[in-house]
Amino acid sequence: MKLGVICDGISQDLAHTLNVMDEFGLEYAELQFVDGKEVGDHTASDIANIKSLLAQHAKPVSCLSRHVFAGLTSANKPGDAQHTKHMDALKRVIEMAHTLNSPLVRIMTSKKEQILWGENGAEKWNVAHGAWDALPPLIAPAVELAKAEGLKLVVETGNGTMVNSNYTARKLIDELDAKDTLQVLWDPANNCWCHELAYPDGYEVVRDGYLGHIHIKDVVVDTPKATLIVKKMGEGQLAPLFEPIATALRNDNYQGVISFESVYHPGNGDFEAGFRESIELFKQLFNDAA
Numbered sequence: 001m002k003l004g005v006i007c008d009g010i011s012q013d014l015a016h017t018l019n020v021m022d023e024f025g026l027e028y029a030e031l032q033f034v035d036g037k038e039v040g041d042h043t044a045s046d047i048a049n050i051k052s053l054l055a056q057h058a059k060p061v062s063c064l065s066r067h068v069f070a071g072l073t074s075a076n077k078p079g080d081a082q083h084t085k086h087m088d089a090l091k092r093v094i095e096m097a098h099t100l101n102s103p104l105v106r107i108m109t110s111k112k113e114q115i116l117w118g119e120n121g122a123e124k125w126n127v128a129h130g131a132w133d134a135l136p137p138l139i140a141p142a143v144e145l146a147k148a149e150g151l152k153l154v155v156e157t158g159n160g161t162m163v164n165s166n167y168t169a170r171k172l173i174d175e176l177d178a179k180d181t182l183q184v185l186w187d188p189a190n191n192c193w194c195h196e197l198a199y200p201d202g203y204e205v206v207r208d209g210y211l212g213h214i215h216i217k218d219v220v221v222d223t224p225k226a227t228l229i230v231k232k233m234g235e236g237q238l239a240p241l242f243e244p245i246a247t248a249l250r251n252d253n254y255q256g257v258i259s260f261e262s263v264y265h266p267g268n269g270d271f272e273a274g275f276r277e278s279i280e281l282f283k284q285l286f287n288d289a290a
Contacts, residue, residue: 002257004028004062009262010272018057028062030259039064040093062257065106066093072110074134094149104154109162135162136175143178154185154212165196166205183212189219199241217261230264233278242285258286
């Protein structure tokens with residue numbers, strides 16, 4: 001399968017990260033922060049330098065991952081000042097995507113309201129009325145922009161966002177009738193927080209044409225204690241599920257990229273060290289030879 005990494009999880013020094021990618025045979029570069037700037041904030045000169053570095057190492061870009069729409073709430077409306085700010089950033093990222101030949105641009109969704117739907121009394125007393133209905137109109141202009149620009153968006157299943165499961169991601173895509181332009185960026189570790197079982201439950205929701213990109217890391221979540229612990233690959237709660245996920249992806253001929261998300265460190269703040277502790281197992285589980 002197509003394996004890569006979110007580059008700034010190793011270092012925001014792209015030249016260094018590309019050398020590390022070469023060392024471990026990772027092909028696809030996902031860009032988020034480079035040299036202290038989030039994608040969409042780089043100058044033309046910055047982008048030309050990024051393109052040159054990628055070409056020197058023959059690394060295609062899998063996705064440009066800005067936190068578009070993150071931080072908005074259900075009170076935001078299409079065209080208000082904050083929404084416009086995010087749309088303007090998206091336009092810059094799309095322009096960068098054309099220059100770097102990135103097929104995907106990542107978006108997020110607004111802040112999570114905990115209970116969106118309910119029955120037998122919950123619909124009166126517990127549901128955050130109107131919260132979900134406010135979301136599709138915020139995302140619709142982004143879908144139309146991407147369609148006009150000839151690329152795809154992927155919406156990440158994020159911690160603390162309205163789309164925090166494969167179920168809510170697919171529901172958003174279906175309500176927008178946008179399956180051809182908007183797909184799911186599945187982060188099964190993030191989905192642990194809302195207790196969506198990654199396999200088979202989460203995978204079954206997106207396997208039929210909704211899955212566009214994947215982030216892989218391992219975690220332990222304790223929702224009652226509001227605590228998240230990032231773990232070395234294979235030592236968290238997803239450990240027994242990685243192999244069946246990989247097998248299902250192969251069997252279904254998944255054509256997207258799987259990005260390792262290097263957000264683990266061994267207690268010393270050294271994320272590259274955390275990467276080096278985990279990457280061989282990631283490759284073993286998800287490459288074609290596994």
